[in-house]
Amino acid sequence: MPYPFMLRTVFAKTIRDQRRALLWWSLGFVGTVLLYSAFWPTIRENASQFNDYIAKLPEAVRNLIGGDYGTAQGYVQAEMFSLLLPVLLLVYAIGAGARAIAGEEESGTLDLLLSTPIRRSRVLLDKLWAMVGASLMLATLAWVSIVAIGRPFGLTVGLVNLAAAAVNLLLLGVVFGSIALAVGSTTGTKAMAIGVTSGLALVTFIVRTLAPSVPAIKPLRLLSPFFYYADHKPFSNGFNGGDVAVLSGIAVVAALVALVAFDRRDLAA
Numbered sequence: 517m518p519y520p521f522m523l524r525t526v527f528a529k530t531i532r533d534q535r536r537a538l539l540w541w542s543l544g545f546v547g548t549v550l551l552y553s554a555f556w557p558t559i560r561e562n563a564s565q566f567n568d569y570i571a572k573l574p575e576a577v578r579n580l581i582g583g584d585y586g587t588a589q590g591y592v593q594a595e596m597f598s599l600l601l602p603v604l605l606l607v608y609a610i611g612a613g614a615r616a617i618a619g620e621e622e623s624g625t626l627d628l629l630l631s632t633p634i635r636r637s638r639v640l641l642d643k644l645w646a647m648v649g650a651s652l653m654l655a656t657l658a659w660v661s662i663v664a665i666g667r668p669f670g671l672t673v674g675l676v677n678l679a680a681a682a683v684n685l686l687l688l689g690v691v692f693g694s695i696a697l698a699v700g701s702t703t704g705t706k707a708m709a710i711g712v713t714s715g716l717a718l719v720t721f722i723v724r725t726l727a728p729s730v731p732a733i734k735p736l737r738l739l740s741p742f743f744y745y746a747d748h749k750p751f752s753n754g755f756n757g758g759d760v761a762v763l764s765g766i767a768v769v770a771a772l773v774a775l776v777a778f779d780r781r782d783l784a785a
Contacts, residue, residue: 526634526642531649534612538650541608542657548604549661552595556671559585589673589751592662597681601658602688602745606717609651609689613696614709616643617778621704626783636779640701644771647693655686673751680750687763688745692717694770701778741766 531538563586585591617640620626629639659682666672692713700709720740724747727737737743744759 526629526639527646527649530616530643530646534646534650538653541604541654544604545601545654545657546661546665548600549596549658549665552592553662553666553669553671555595556588556591556666556669559591560588560670588666588671589677592666592671592673592678593681593751596658596662597685597751598746601685602742605651605654605685605689606692608654609647609693610696610710610713610717612647612650613693614700614706614713616640616647616697616700617774618700618704618706618709621783622706630783637775640697640775640778644694644697644774647697648690651686651689651693655682655689658682658685677751677754680753680755683755684745684750684759684763687760687767688741690767691741691763691770694767694774698770698774698777701774702781704781704783 585594617626620629630636659678662671662673662678663675695716696709696713699712700706703709721742723733723736724740724742727734727740727743737747741763744762748756748759750756750759
C-alpha cells in the first residue's frame, strides 16, 4: 500500500466513520434554522413587546441575548447565534476532538493505527483536520440555511455580515475542539477531555456574559473566546481581523500542545 494513500486514509476514514452522525447533525442545524425562521413573521409583528420585555431583564441576560427583535439581523443574532448554534457546534467539536485520539486509545484501535508506517504527528493532524472540516461544513450549512430558508419567511440579513458571524462560529468550535484534542492527547481519557473542555467553555461563557455588569471580572473577559466570538458584533460590523486572529491563534496553540503531548507520551503506560 503506497505511503501517500495511507496518509489520506486517516483523514478520509475519520470523516467516513462520522458520516451518519454528520448527517443527523446537518439535519439538526437545518431544522433549527427552519424552526426559528418560521417564527419570524410572528416575532416581527410583536417586536416592540419583545424589546420592551428584554429591556426589563437584568443586564447580564440582555448581554447574553444581544439582539434587537425589531430587525431580522437582531432576531438571528438573538435566537440563533447568541446561544443555540454555538452550543450545537461546541457539542459536536468537543466530542470530535475528544474522540480523535483519546477515543481511539480507549477503544483499542489506536495501537493498530500506529502500527502502520504513519507518524504520530500525521495521525493527529489528520484527525484535527477532520474535526475542522466537519465544523466548517456545519457552519457553512448554518449560513446557507439562513439564506435559503429565511427568505420565504421574510428573514433576510446581509450576506457578508452573516458570513462574518458564521466564520466566528466556526472558529469558536475549532478553538474548543482543539482544546479537547489537546486534553485527550495528553491524558488518553475521552471523558476527561470532554469534561475539562466543557467546563472551560462554560466558565469562559459565564465570564463573558457577566463581565459588563460585574466590574471585578470585567478584565477577565479578554481571556474568554466568547468575547472574540461576539463582542465586536459581526452582524453589525462585519469581519473583525483581530477576533479572527485571536481565535485562530488559540486553536493553533491548542493543536501544538496536542501534537507535542501525543508525540512524547508513552502509550504503553
